[in-house]
Amino acid sequence: MDFLTMMETRKSCRAYQDKPVSREDLIKLVEVGRLTPSGCNSQPWKFIIVDEPEAKEKLCDALVCTDGLTGAPWRDQVPAFIILVEQEAKVKQAVLTHYHDSQRFAQGDIGAACMNMCHMAMELGLSTCILGMNDQKKMEAHFGIPSGHEARLVLAVGYGVDTNPNAVKVRKPIEEVLSFNQW
Numbered sequence: 001m002d003f004l005t006m007m008e009t010r011k012s013c014r015a016y017q018d019k020p021v022s023r024e025d026l027i028k029l030v031e032v033g034r035l036t037p038s039g040c041n042s043q044p045w046k047f048i049i050v051d052e053p054e055a056k057e058k059l060c061d062a063l064v065c066t067d068g069l070t071g072a073p074w075r076d077q078v079p080a081f082i083i084l085v086e087q088e089a090k091v092k093q094a095v096l097t098h099y100h101d102s103q104r105f106a107q108g109d110i111g112a113a114c115m116n117m118c119h120m121a122m123e124l125g126l127s128t129c130i131l132g133m134n135d136q137k138k139m140e141a142h143f144g145i146p147s148g149h150e151a152r153l154v155l156a157v158g159y160g161v162d163t164n165p166n167a168v169k170v171r172k173p174i175e176e177v178l179s180f181n182q183w
Helices: 003-009 023-034 053-062 093-099 106-123 136-143
Strands: 045-050 080-086 127-131 151-158
Touching: 003 106, 023 045, 023 080, 023 106, 023 151, 045 053, 045 106, 053 080, 053 136, 080 106, 106 127, 106 151, 136 151
Parallel strands: none
Antiparallel strands: 045 080, 080 151, 127 151
């Protein structure tokens, strides 16, 4: 499948088959994330694969915030997850001097790594959903993530069940989001 077709057909999956994802495929996803370009080549990430039942149970708990809010009410059916943790970014001194923030590009870098992982998953016949909501304290407690290292994203990974095959991908028209040479 060519890249444009992939972008036109990719969708977030919220229903999964009861079929495990091989560690080999999960490692391929992390490898693609690891190879993603990053600001100043800082590589501000650590990836935690969660595929064992006890660990998945803990992650399902951590995907529910203390107020009971969750972005993934279907989380218990996901065969595997990858937690993308933000690490301290080592940027060039000029960037630090200019922005006064070593993490200036880290969240974008992690997002790019996550999308590359989603694209690789499609190539492997897997489905994904990017989850941005979690309880950081639970993440730290359940997975030994050091304080100050934010679990930025969680990628749900598995063999999807298409519950709405006729769904139309809705995006703003290009005329609304594109201009040349000025706003």
